[in-house]
Amino acid sequence: MNLIAIRAIFAFEMARFFRTIAQSLISPVLSTSLYFVVFGAAIGSRIQEVEGVSYGAFIVPGLIMLSVITQSISNASFGIYFPKFIGTTYELLSAPVNFLEIVAGYVGAAATKALIIGIIILVTAFFFVDITIAHPIAMVLFLLLTCLSFSLLGFIIGIWASSFEQLQLVPLLVITPLVFLGGAFYSISMLPPVWQTISLFNPVVYLVSGFRWSFFGAADVPIFLSLVAIAGFTLACLVVIWWIFKTGWRLRQ
């Protein structure tokens, strides 16, 4: 295991994050605050309670998930796409590192950035609403797994993309709708039965539900299913990445 190489990639990627610290942190905090104002204060005042929780507090887990998922994907996809775009992948491919080490460095850094942002949003939320965390360990576990799995997905997108447009395509066309329709701002029990069934095909539902359970102890789907879903998703991403490096797809000629 080339630990020095993993650390080198990780540190290099984190340096980019800290170099642009203002935009890295201010924008998610600002947009989350806006969500609180719009959904929490303006709309929330008309909604009494959802599953026994005030609406303002109810949306906190969903908001964190929304930011963590989009940040994981954009950090990880940009992290590997940019070297590809400017041609510095030659160095990665000729270095004495295997695919796991490259992934650990890039995905580790992307997941860490997303985690930092998730924590900051959680702290911001405390300023707006009263939140209690019923299952802190499960909460941390869900947060970590989400950062990790969506950073893996972002890494795949970054390798797949052959232009900046494509880099934006998947997050915009697939991820954002899935997250918004994944129960971030509502409980799926509030939907008509048909849509409830359709929602069960959306993987994000399981994430948001599990994460919300760790806060309030109530979930849309069984917590066990949530864990299986996210573990399965992580595994699937790892298999795809392993295949990418094995075949050199979009990386090695």
Added chain:
Amino acid sequence: MAAILEVDGLRKAYADGFEALKNVSLQIEQGEIVALLGPNGAGKTTLISTICGITQATAGSVRVGGFDIIRDFRAARSIIGLVPQEINLEPFERVINTVNFSRGLFGKPRDDAKVEEILRQLSLWDKKDNQIRELSGGMKRRVLIAKALSHEPRLLFLDEPTAGVDVELRKDMWDVVARLKSSGVTIVLTTHYIEEAEAIADRVGVIAKGEMLLIEEKVQLMQRMGQKQLDVQLTAPVTQLPETLEKYDLLLSDDGATLTYSYDTRADRTGITKLLSDVSASGLVLRDVVTRQSSLEDIFVDLVHTETGDAA
């Protein structure tokens, strides 16, 4: 001396059927400088990329420092430094960070003294805190070299290090190569320029159309290339050479109107003055005198034509 690089029967064919390398074999000894010459698209970069692990070979094997580049990829790649042809650098990074990154990527622990030494050697130390985008083209190329040297490789590939570089910087680059050689690094460089090979290489390989046409000591190759021909055209054809001219090994053309003399441009005395005075002393009258030299291009064309049997 032990071979640091052994390439055996290397082939690279792309999905569309194009064969970039056709059964290339070569051995490079520790401590030598080898220049690979060849026209564009000859396969020079593909050869280097395959050795370094950027391109996957279709067939054949490569060993670096005795390690197979697939089975023992870590050991093999740790020995190699690569300076690519294109200037590929992150524009917003600082010089020192990008060099430290390369060292770490190759698994070497941070060593500020070593990195300083490398940057000073390449006259980059004053620029260490500059962003890459603030540097000139020549400086960027030095940064690429610094990155490649950061993990103290024993075998360094320089892919067209002086393409598009001005004369002064080219000389600088040659100095850098000479210093690296004296520190024991084996260097393989690709180039278009015969003068470059002449200035710094110990051996010269010629690649064309994916084949290694020759690889030999520079001195021998230069001798072949240093051959020049002098054609002496006569006003009146002759059927036989005068006896006084026999010692010159002259070639008489079929029509008897031209005498061809071959000589080495590097020799102290080419014998031209003596030949011309002997020609006129023998009573022959000169109409014109023409000299010809085979260029690298001629040698390429010649080699490709004779060895692959198709018209170049």
